[in-house]
Amino acid sequence: DRRALPDGTRLRALGALERALLRLPDRVWLDTHAHAQALERELGLDPSRVAVIPAGAPAVFRRLASPYDARLPSPRRPLRVLYFGQYIPLHGVDVVLAAAGLLRDERHIVFEMVGRGQELAAALRLAERLGLGNVRFVSRWLPADALARDHIAAADVCLGVFGSEPKAARVVPFKVYTALASGRAVVTADTPAVAELLRPGVEALVVPAEDPRALAN
Secondary structure (H helix, E strand, O other), X not given: OOOOOOOOHHHHHHHHHHHHHHOOOOOEEEXXXXXXXXXXXXXXXXXXXXXXXXXXXXXXXXXXXXXXXXXXXXXXXXXXXXXXXXXXXXXOHHHHHHHHHHOOOOOOEEEEEEOXXXXXXXXXXXXXXXXXXXXXXXXXXXXXXXXXXXXXXXXXXXXXXXXXOHHHHHOOOHHHHHHHHOOOEEEEEOOHHHHHHOOEOOOEEEEXXXXXXXXXX
């Protein structure tokens, strides 16, 4: 999902290693049924040895979350939309920035991008090319308490993932659990994994993957 290796010998060797490792435990714990079914299909994982246990968020996010400020957004108090993460391909950061581009004239909506990682440089170039004055980058990795206190607490909406990589459909991202634990609204891609654990329109809002216009809407 990180596109770190081209198809070839090293990738096949890693697949063989994973198949061998998954034969060793008496029980394999995975976070969603979609993830378990994918490993059963692709790596020969024995379904009888699988237990599905949802992940979650550390208590620090619930503890440091501030009460949500439900005032309507305006140019004086804009709607704050937050991305945080490691800029890996499945996050679909290009989709987020394209959606920000569609909203560039909406002065009551601003985006904050917190974190650093694989596709940060490409994201900065795309934001510059699109002229995104409504996007602020905080290009550093933060400990959980600083992320919760300084960024999530000020956000109205937290973003999940929007890429179409296979793993994006199999897992509920850590960032989604974190935002929910912090009491914030979440928008993320509509995937089988998300549908297992969250009710669209109730616990989270969902949009098609790779669809900037749906995200902007």
